[in-house]
Amino acid sequence: xxxxxxxxxGPVDFLVVEFPAGQQYFTGEGALELVKLHDAGIxxxxxxxxxxxxEDGTVMAQELSDLPELGELEGxxxxxxxxLAEEDVLxxxxxxxxxxxxxALVYExxxxxxxxxxxxxxxxxxxxxxxxxIQAIAAAVEADMALEAEGA
Amino acid sequence: MxxxxxxxxxxxxxxxxxxxxxxxxAAVTPGPSPVAKAAVVGAAVSPGPSPVAKAAVVxAAVTPGxxxx
Numbered sequence: 001x002x003x004x005x006x007x008x009x010g011p012v013d014f015l016v017v018e019f020p021a022g023q024q025y026f027t028g029e030g031a032l033e034l035v036k037l038h039d040a041g042i043x044x045x046x047x048x049x050x051x052x053x054x055e056d057g058t059v060m061a062q063e064l065s066d067l068p069e070l071g072e073l074e075g076x077x078x079x080x081x082x083x084l085a086e087e088d089v090l091x092x093x094x095x096x097x098x099x100x101x102x103x104a105l106v107y108e109x110x111x112x113x114x115x116x117x118x119x120x121x122x123x124x125x126x127x128x129x130x131x132x133x134i135q136a137i138a139a140a141v142e143a144d145m146a147l148e149a150e151g152a
Numbered sequence: 153m154x155x156x157x158x159x160x161x162x163x164x165x166x167x168x169x170x171x172x173x174x175x176x177x178a179a180v181t182p183g184p185s186p187v188a189k190a191a192v193v194g195a196a197v198s199p200g201p202s203p204v205a206k207a208a209v210v211x212a213a214v215t216p217g218x219x220x221x
Contacts, residue, residue, distance in 0.1 A: 014166065016170065049155075060154075061154070061155050062154065063154070063155065063156055066154060082156060082158055082159060082162075083165055084159065084164075084165065084166070085159050085160075085161075085162035085163060085164040085165070086155055086159050086160050086162070086164075087164040087166075088164040088165060088166040089155070089159075090169075091164065091166040091167070091168055091169050091170055092166060092170050094169035094170050094171075095169075095170045095171060095172045095173070106165075133173075
């Protein structure tokens with residue numbers, strides 16, 4: 001990565017994708033799509049950890065480099081910034097169910113960087129953000145439809 | 153945890169235990185009954201006997217120009 005000032009960085013998000021016990025169908029497709037996003041410059045993968053939560057609640061974390069076959073992620077491993085600390089692993093694993101495996105991902109939204117920089121230069125500051133699950137939007141629309149039908 | 157040694161003494165960035173997203177989503181979903189709403193969410197994305205109706209919901213959800221007040 002070329003040198004970039006703090007003002008040029010995009011917002012950084014994290015996510016944890018859990019694969020519950022009995023629902024672990026790993027084909028490499030997810031890794032392929034992730035690498036595509038990284039290579040296209042849409043996001044920059046900063047950190048990846050694989051978390052495993054045992055039935056007794058103990059958590060084991062694996063570095064990408066510890067995986068036997070990295071596949072599509074091989075080129076990515078050298079570029080990771082190791083953003084997550086040991087205490088973060090425990091914080092992230094708090095959301096996991098016992099018996100599950102999860103991928104913890106930290107990434108910069110490179111696509112948003114120019115817009116965010118422009119907003120800052122204009123005096124703007126981020127005061128709220130979040131994610132609306134598409135299921136929640138669909139549910140709200142469905143509820144609206146139900147109300148309209150009742151009123152008809 | 154066989155973590156890289158650099159992570160062990162590093163300062164964390166997450167800030168605290170993370171809540172499961174489904175709980176957060178239910179809490180911020182508009183409506184008087186998060187539990188009931190969650191059930192609707194399940195219905196909206198579950199396979200079932202009425203794919204046409206569900207397709208209509210998804211279409212409505214992503215249609216430009218729609219405003220909900």
